[in-house]
Amino acid sequence: MTTKHVAFFDTTLRDGEQSPGCSMTTQEKLTMAHALEDLGVDIIEAGFAMASEGDFAAIATITQAVRRPKIASLARAKQEDIEMAARAVQFADRPRIHVFLASSDLHLEYKLKISRQEALDRTAESVRLARSLVDDVEFSPEDATRSDRDFLVEMVRVAVEAGATTINMPDTVGYTTPAEYGKMFRDVRERIPAVDAQGVILSSHCHDDLGLAAANSLAAIEAGARQVECTINGIGERAGNAALEEIAAALYVRADYYNVETGIKLDQLYPTSQVLGNIITFKPSPNKAIVGANAFAHESGIHQHGMLANPLCYEIMTPSLVGVPKTNLVLGKHSGRAALRHRLEELGFSLDRDELQHTYYRFVALADRKKNVYDQDLIGILPDEIRAR
Ligand code: KIV
Ligand code: ZN
Numbered sequence: 001m002t003t004k005h006v007a008f009f010d011t012t013l014r015d016g017e018q019s020p021g022c023s024m025t026t027q028e029k030l031t032m033a034h035a036l037e038d039l040g041v042d043i044i045e046a047g048f049a050m051a052s053e054g055d056f057a058a059i060a061t062i063t064q065a066v067r068r069p070k071i072a073s074l075a076r077a078k079q080e081d082i083e084m085a086a087r088a089v090q091f092a093d094r095p096r097i098h099v100f101l102a103s104s105d106l107h108l109e110y111k112l113k114i115s116r117q118e119a120l121d122r123t124a125e126s127v128r129l130a131r132s133l134v135d136d137v138e139f140s141p142e143d144a145t146r147s148d149r150d151f152l153v154e155m156v157r158v159a160v161e162a163g164a165t166t167i168n169m170p171d172t173v174g175y176t177t178p179a180e181y182g183k184m185f186r187d188v189r190e191r192i193p194a195v196d197a198q199g200v201i202l203s204s205h206c207h208d209d210l211g212l213a214a215a216n217s218l219a220a221i222e223a224g225a226r227q228v229e230c231t232i233n234g235i236g237e238r239a240g241n242a243a244l245e246e247i248a249a250a251l252y253v254r255a256d257y258y259n260v261e262t263g264i265k266l267d268q269l270y271p272t273s274q275v276l277g278n279i280i281t282f283k284p285s286p287n288k289a290i291v292g293a294n295a296f297a298h299e300s301g302i303h304q305h306g307m308l309a310n311p312l313c314y315e316i317m318t319p320s321l322v323g324v325p326k327t328n329l330v331l332g333k334h335s336g337r338a339a340l341r342h343r344l345e346e347l348g349f350s351l352d353r354d355e356l357q358h359t360y361y362r363f364v365a366l367a368d369r370k371k372n373v374y375d376q377d378l379i380g381i382l383p384d385e386i387r388a389r
Contacts, residue, residue, distance in 0.1 A: 004226065006228055006251065006260045007043060007201070007227040007263075008263065009229045013033065013045060016235040019238070022235050022281070032279060035268075036069065039272045044072065045072045059073050059089060070096050071094070071095060072138065073085035074100065075130070076101070095134045098168075123158045123162065139164040144169040145175055149184075152188075153188060160194050167203065172205075174207035181204070184223075185224055185225055202225045203228065203229060218258070221260060230242040233288070245273060249317065249322060304342075331373045332372070347379065355383075363381060
């Protein structure tokens with residue numbers, strides 16, 4: 001069986017930046033764009049050209065400094081947006097315009113106040129206009145997962161006929177479930193044979209309102225999506241977008257199951273996460289998969305003992321695989337003698353059995369009082385004669 005390529009479309013600089021505490025200057029976006037290029041993403045959505053002069057400038061700057069990935073600008077299905085997006089990406093080696101228009105009745109009625117027919121007409125006109133300006137056009141029926149399925153299929157058909165090269169079906173409000181999202185991709189492929197016949201790429205775009213964004217993205221890939229939209233550290237509107245590092249690591253660790261290849265350099269995941277964390281106003285939470293401070297930390301005695309015997313006992317990937325410097329055996333009240341001995345040896349103290357037992361009691365008493373036991377605390381509880389050795 002041939003291994004299929006899944007393209008990573010990073011929207012940290014557009015959907016990610018659109019969330020509280022995440023706005024970036026042009027220089028900061030450029031720094032991130034270089035990090036994303038080094039990470040190996042296929043497409044960078046650099047911004048929404050019509051949103052502001054700053055966004056336009058950032059996109060244009062990135063197109064001239066970052067050459068390997070495709071560079072995209074978002075545009076509403078409006079002539080002025082599409083023309084502005086085209087100007088912003090005009091110097092990219094491989095420019096893309098990403099046009100979106102809502103497909104759910106809720107959005108058509110309350111937000112856009114247009115009929116379904118008007119939405120179909122605008123889809124055709126705007127995709128055609130975008131295709132007259134660039135060769136690579138992505139179309140997204142916004143709120144796809146809450147749209148009437150027949151109408152969604154109709155809108156996708158119109159976009160494909162008008163020349164869209166990628167169809168992205170967003171779970172705009174993080175509402176869908178893996179089985180349901182996968183079925184949507186299968187339905188569209190079955191009901192619009194031109195999608196596969198013409199090599200139109202299907203793409204997932206998931207939000208994390210129910211904590212299902214990565215699972216839903218993986219379900220879409222199983223159902224034939226060949227592009228996945230995501231952000232570093234999962235930043236994005238509300239609860240965020242699907243986290244790039246989670247999807248990339250899952251596709252690698254479970255390659256036996258997914259059987260797809262990507263261009264992501266896994267050992268750049270943690271460094272890229274750090275670059276972003278130092279630019280925006282917050283870091284990933286400690287328990288964030290792959291890149292959180294605790295993702296490779298172990299405190300309980302049973303786990304630490306297993307880790308020292310064989311890391312595979314409690315780690316499904318090595319920290320170095322994703323660029324994390326090392327496993328962290330944290331000493332706390334749940335730790336056992338094995339981890340204490342290991343840490344003391346790292347600090348240069350070799351204790352015999354009785355000394356270790358004695359030190360262990362003092363350590364547990366300290367750990368009961370303190371949330372974190374640091375190296376200096378450990379050295380402090382050692383008897384003078386051991387410290388002097
Ligand atoms: O979540 C969403 O629907 C979007 C679109 C603009 C693709 O971000
Ligand atoms: Zn989104």
